[in-house]
Each structure stands twice: as C-alpha cells, then as structure tokens.
Amino acid sequence: MDWGSVLIDGILATIGPLTAAYAISAIGLNLQFGYAGLLNFGHVAFMLVGAYGAAITVDLGGPLWLGVIVGILVAALLGLLLGLPTLRLRADYLAITTIAAAEVIRLLVRSSWAQPITNSVFGIQGFADSFFDLNPFPASQLYGIGSLVVTGRKLWVMLVGWALVVLMTLLIRRLIKSPWGRVLKAIREDEDATIALGKNVFAYKLQALMIGGAIAGIAGILLAIEQQNVTPDAYLPKITFILYVIVILGGAGTILGPVVGAVVFQFLFFTIDALMVNAQANIGWVGDLLTPAAAGQVKLVLVGVGMMVLMIFRPQGILGNKEEALIDER
C-alpha cells in the first residue's frame, strides 16, 4: 500500500472544484432544510436548471455572463414554481413532491421533445470557453508543492469556486443574522407561534426556497463550466442524497456546516476511493474480490449507511448543537 499517494489523491480531490460546487449547493440546501425546515428532496433540480440555463443561453449565441445570470434566475424561478403549490403541504408530502418534480424535470430535459433545445441525452458541450479565456494561469502549467499539484486550468476553477463558497457563506451569515433570518428560524421552531405573531410564514418559506435554489443554481453552473458539459443523467436523485449527507454531517442550521460537511465528506469519499484503488492494485485478493466498478458502489453503500448512522446518533452533525437540532418533531 502506498499511503502517501492515497492521501495525496484524497487531498487533491477534496480541494478540487467538485467540493466547492457541493459546498455551494449544500449552502443553498442548508438555508432551505437547516434554517427553514423545508424537506426539499429535489435539490438537484436547481443545479440542473442553473447549469442548463447557462449552457443553453451560450448555445443560442449569448455571452457566458448572461448565461450565468439566466441560470441563477431560472433556478430561483423554479423555487417559485415548486414552492407555490407545495409549501403548504406537510413535510412528508413536500419531500415526495419535490423528488418527483426533480425527476420530471430531468426526464423532460432528456426527452426527444426537448431535443432541439437541450440536445436530450447527449447534452451540451463546450460553452464555457470565454471563462477559460479569462484564466490568468497558463492552462497546462503545473502549480503546487511536491506531488500535490494541479494544472493552471484547474487552479483557475478552484480559485473561482472557493471564492464563491466564501461569498455565499458571508451572504448566508448576513441573511441569518438579519430579522429575516430570525423569522425563518422561528418558523422552523414553532410555525403556529410565528403565524400568531402576524408573520406571513408562506412568503418566508417561499423566499428561502428561492434563494436556496438560486445558490444551488450557482453550484450547478460552476460544475457545468468546470466540465464544459451538461448532460441530464448527471443530475440523478443521488446528488440530492449526497448533499443531505453533507448538510447533516456538517451540522444543519449552522453557517459553516455545509462547507465543513462538504470538505469532510469529500475527503472521506475520495480517500476511501484512493484506498480501494490502491488496494486493488497492490493486494491480490482485494483486486480479485472488488472490481473497479464495485468499488465505486461500495462507497455509495457507505454513503447510505453514513446517512442512517448520522441521523440516528448525531443528527446535529459536527458543528450543530443538540437543542437546535431541527428534525426531532415534524
């Protein structure tokens, strides 16, 4: 076993753009689920519409900056459309409806009907050239210390991604410390009492869903730009589940929770990945037992088990405090 390379692979993946995108998306989910108590199980749909909003705009001849704005607006709009009919429903109904809505959107995007706009299953590629034109680092040059190196292209995406993480965290901090945020937390703690105080609970929830959705849209755009590719089947419900694990792991309803959750989750996920790949190559019987495909699935089994164990034994996650853990009562 080469422990050094296992660790390097794990760290490289953890600081990469994917983690930043997950962190941003989790920040959005945390606003909805952690602060407003909305059980949105269709979160991946916000990332999808954000990414497609940007990609289609560029595809139709618009500039990328316009695409980014369109993507964010469409994601917020989805929050409005999804929220209007569903936010009056109980938590379990909301969960069912949102997961269904997310699948409907994905199926629509990949259908032959949508082919002229979305190019159905094949998706849209190569729409982010103007983003990489701005890259101040030579794209193929290597940066880093020792064997911990990334290309200039990746460094550029990473810098932008993590800057966005900081920006979104500051935005949420600002929101939550404002009167608006206090009402949101009040709704989560006792909805009836908040109604009795004359607050329009529905409007607050809707705003939380839309803002959280727009933030997830940003995450979707970031990922799409990094990969220069959007395909509908990248937005499966499993992404939503992973984001829930991240939010709960870090601490739902805490400002830094989603970021800590994303970093810890990605580090564990990719270190285990590197460990298994290494074990397959170096330990005979592991290689016989575990094909590379099965190794990927073992990780996902662990994600599921991790979600159960966390929820049962430490629902407040790493940063949360037990009294504020929201999901004890419906």
Next chain:
Amino acid sequence: MMPLASFATGESIGGTLIQRLGDEKLPVEGVIITVSQDGNEIGSGDSGADGKWEIPVPGAGIYQVSLDTSTLPEGVALTDPDKEALSDVKVRDGQSKKVIFPLGEGVVSTVSMYQRVGALFIAGLKLGAIIALSAVGLSLVFGVTGLVNFAHAEMVTLGAIAAYFFHASALGPRWPLVIAIVPAVLVGAGFGWIQERSLWRPLRNRHTGLVAMMVVSIGLSFALRNLFLIIFGGEPRAYPDFAGQPPIEILGISMVPKQLLTIAISLIVLAGVGIFLQKSRAGTAMRAVSDDADLAESSGINVNRIILITWTLAGGLAALGGTFFGLNEAVQWDMGFKLLLLIFAAVVLGGLGTAYGAMVGGFIVGVAVEMSTLIFPNELKTAVGLALLIVILLAKPQGLLGTKERIG
C-alpha cells in the same frame, strides 16, 4: 485512476442487428450507429450485410451508443423505441462489448386506434396491478407508524431478485418461476419483519422524530440499492420462464398472457388483503392503530405487535409486486426505485394511509402512465405519472379516499 489505453488493446463496441419476425431472424444492413463519450463522438459505423457492426473505442470506460433510426429500412423498427440510445455502456479493459438493439416489425399503420388503446389499457392495468400491490404496504405502514418509508422501493427489488435467485441463479435451486415466487415473497416478508425489529422499533423507542426516520429510510434505501448493484450487477435480466411469451388476441386486442396472469393474481391478492383488513382480528386492529394508536393501545391492542404484522405484510406484498414487475419487464438493481415515485403517486392519489386508496390509486396511475404514450413520447411516461401526483396534491391533497384533515 485508469491509464489511458490505446486503440491497440482492442476495446470495441459491436453487435449484430437482427430483426425478429416471429421465429424468423433477418440481418439488417446499412444502419448507422454512433458511439460517443461524455457527448463527444468517438466513432460511427454501419451494419454489414450480415447485420454485424463494430466500432473501436479508445479504452475502457462508459460510452453512449445510439442507433440512427432514420437509417432503418422500411418496415423495421426498434421493439422498444426507448432503446434508440443506450446511455451507459460499460467497456472493460480489452473487451469487445456486445450491444443489442432489438429490432422488430416496424409500426406500419396496420394497428387500428382501437387495438392500440386496448393494448395500452391492458398494459396499464398490469402496471397498475404491480403499483397497487407495492403501494398497499407502503400506505399501511404509513397508517400505523406515520413513516413514509423510502426503502420500500428496495423491498420491491429484493422480491424480484430473490425470485431470480430461486428461479434462475446458478447458485440457486433453479425452481420454476411459479414456485420460486413463494420463497421470494417469504424473503420479502422476512425482510419487513427484520427491518421493524432491528431498526424502526428501536428508533421509535428512542423517540426519534418522523422526519428523522424518513431521512434514515432514505439512507437505508440508498445503501441497499447500491448493495443490490454490487450483488446483482447493473445489467437487467429477465426470468427465463415466460420470457418472450407470444401474444394472444382477445376481442382483437393483442396481449401477452403473463399480463393477464399478473392482473388476475394481483386482484385476488388485493381482495384477500381487503378481507383481511375487514374481517380478521389483526386487520381490524391494524385499522384501529391507523386511526388512533393511543386509543388502540388503551383498548388492549398490542400496538407493537400490530406494527410488526403490518411490516411483514408490507414486505411480502412488495416482494410479490417486485416479482411481477420483473416478470413483465426485467429484474434490475434499481427497478424498485424507478417504481417508487409511481408508488408515491398512487398512494398520494388514493390518500396516504388508506389501503384501499393505494389500490385504486395504483390502477389509476398505471393506466394513466401507459395511456399517456398515445400523446406523449414513450420516454416521458414516468414523468406523466409524476406530474399526475403533483396535480393531485394541488387539487385534492388528501387524496381520493383520504379523510379531509389538515395536511399543510
């Protein structure tokens, strides 16, 4: 991380295009097939006079293979229009991956509207029967515990896989499918029992909230689904018995006998569940616990025992539904999850927590989904079922048979 192999190692994707007309097999020539990866075209080729085609790919990995239907000769069409593009074709190191595009008779307009509607209606009833069988258990469990159990999907898959094991696995006893269904249902029921005893009852005793339990069930579902993927593999597999059953014609409508069998057995079982709920002591107690668990407890009903019976029943019914699903389509690791959203639609349509509502809802959703292909493209039929769910929640959130209470 995989080293980039060159073309020299010989990975390729290929196959033979054969049109099946009854028992006859005819090679299909000159059809263009394209291989791409992450949206970038890798290569394309056309089938030869023997129907064979092969496209080299740069290395192991996941590819998308699509068939250009416009190049199909007159009178030849895909038997499943959904399969025009295969999105994740896995190629291993050095493998010449074989891909099948099943071709049949082209849909020439010999089928009348009456025949088409009739066939879709039967297919809808069949799907509805499967949904109803699976949905009743979910609804009953919700009734007695208040839990929306996402892992119900995996009970469906487990039933189908267990039946496959007893029926067709090299390690299993290779019983005929009609016999293999029995142990499969027992495995499902046993799994329901174990779940309640080892997970849900301890959680209730810890006073875990319902939302937290729902999140736990999502984690369980996710873990089990990927476990099935490891054990069973990603390929869909059909039960050898009844595979490729020739259709028969009743009143001019073409249908496959196994569809009728599925519908008939499901109706009998569902009627049995209804009688059980109305007449038996346990069934009556189940309805009492559903109504008001505290009141039921204080009138001497052993609530935990009733909940255990409910879980066992739910597991068995889901397993039966899963076996029928596998019989009519194919057994696959994520079949239950694909069905789950339609099960939700059925349960919400009928009214969450009502057993009869789930049955009625199941048939309505099944028929609606299949009939929708008259208007919408085939790949959107699941979306239609889910859209139905959203519409129902808007118009009548308590469902067709649910009592009007505040659910918001």
